[in-house]
Amino acid sequence: MKIEAVANQYHLSAPTLRYYERQGLLGPVQRVNGVRDYGAADLDRLDFIICVKQCGMTIRQIKQFIAMYQQGDATINERLTILQKQLQDSRIQQAQLAQSIDHLQEKIADVKALQTRVAERV
Amino acid sequence: MKIEAVANQYHLSAPTLRYYERQGLLGPVQRVNGVRDYGAADLDRLDFIICVKQCGMTIRQIKQFIAMYQQGDATINERLTILQKQLQDSRIQQAQLAQSIDHLQEKIADVKALQTRVAERV
DNA sequence: ATACACGTTGAAGTATACTTCAAGTCAAGG
DNA sequence: CCTTGACTTGAAGTATACTTCAACGTGTAT
Known part of the structure; x- marks a missing residue:
């Protein structure tokens, strides 16, 4: 290819x-x-x-x-540790992203409410 | 502060x-x-x-x-659009991260299996 | 055979997001 | 009084991850 x-x-x-x-x-x-x-x-x-x-x-x-x-099998334990650490970090990252998405959704709801009021006023 | x-x-x-x-x-x-x-x-x-x-x-x-x-209320529609687009993008990002985490977990399982076999051989 | 598409290289350039530095100000404590 | 520590500024430096460039090679189609 x-x-x-x-x-x-x-x-x-x-x-x-x-x-x-x-x-x-x-x-x-x-x-x-x-x-x-x-x-x-x-x-x-x-x-x-x-x-x-x-x-x-x-x-x-x-x-x-x-x-x-x-380097082969000699490094297998260390490699496993690295991957597991990375998995842990990724899950933290995932949780933070989820939280920020929730947060963003709330902000969008706020702006929408404001938008409605502005539209009514016009 | x-x-x-x-x-x-x-x-x-x-x-x-x-x-x-x-x-x-x-x-x-x-x-x-x-x-x-x-x-x-x-x-x-x-x-x-x-x-x-x-x-x-x-x-x-x-x-x-x-x-x-x-700029105030005049930009409210555009701002809402931007935030909604960002929310959409973030959800895609979230899905991709979830997929990569699954993927990583599989790879870790593979390495673990290999590690076990290497340990037995020793 | 020659043009064109697609490949190669090393080197330099770009974008993003900070970080570090030098030189200075200011308030509080010994 | 004067040192210490936290703050200020503008400018330059760093890290990461690519991207772009120039000059060139190669395989296929007309």
């Missing part, structure tokens, strides 16, 4: 994929005549990257995690 | 509060001998800023919203 196809499928840009690779998150991806050809393993990895990124991990943290992954 | 007290209460730094004010999000806050003294209205506004920021609005967008708010 070539870079633009991957970019489209995963809703990111080709430069971003190259950037991820340069940062050591992805690949090195196999080249055919110098052109990247993403395999199943690359796509699985990309899937993981998008997942933990959405969960709040930075590029640097993902990079470190990938590096540990590449 | 002085800047450090506000910063502590809202879990952000004094420079951030000054930055927000410089960006036109907050204030202008009243000064007593040149020192900021945050009033109830300022704190309400800060509360709003933190809410919509958590919901995904950028500083620039909040700034524009505040500017519209300061």
